Amino acid sequence: MANRWGIPIEVETLVINRDRKCVYCGVTFTKSNESRKSKQTWEHIINDIRINGPENIALCCCSCNASKGAKKLEDWLKSKYCLTKGIAFGIMAPVVKKYLENENYK
Numbered sequence: 703m704a705n706r707w708g709i710p711i712e713v714e715t716l717v718i719n720r721d722r723k724c725v726y727c728g729v730t731f732t733k734s735n736e737s738r739k740s741k742q743t744w745e746h747i748i749n750d751i752r753i754n755g756p757e758n759i760a761l762c763c764c765s766c767n768a769s770k771g772a773k774k775l776e777d778w779l780k781s782k783y784c785l786t787k788g789i790a791f792g793i794m795a796p797v798v799k800k801y802l803e804n805e806n807y808k
């Protein structure tokens with residue numbers, strides 16, 4: 703069983719309970735009718751839709767998702783968007799830190 707983004711239901715449930723805020727910028731999610739920018743969206747930390755485990759699936763805000771697009775996380779972190787918003791290793795969710803630690807990024 704998978705949801706409409708191809709994410710297994712058990713992973714979806716786990717991630718929804720884990721990621722209460724954007725895993726990148728830390729914004730608290732809003733209902734879609736309040737603000738589109740801080741609406742939650744499904745994110746593959748590594749841009750590979752075949753990696754569907756909870757270590758690669760996360761929830762991030764619409765704004766971060768749109769900015770990151772198909773960029774590699776390491777490259778995106780150097781973008782103007784991240785620099786302006788102060789998005790850096792220190793403020794990100796443990797799931798993202800774990801990925802970056804594996805990539806030897808600090």
Ligand SMILES: [Zn+2]
Pocket residue numbers: 724725726727728729762763764765766767
């Ligand atoms: Zn965000």
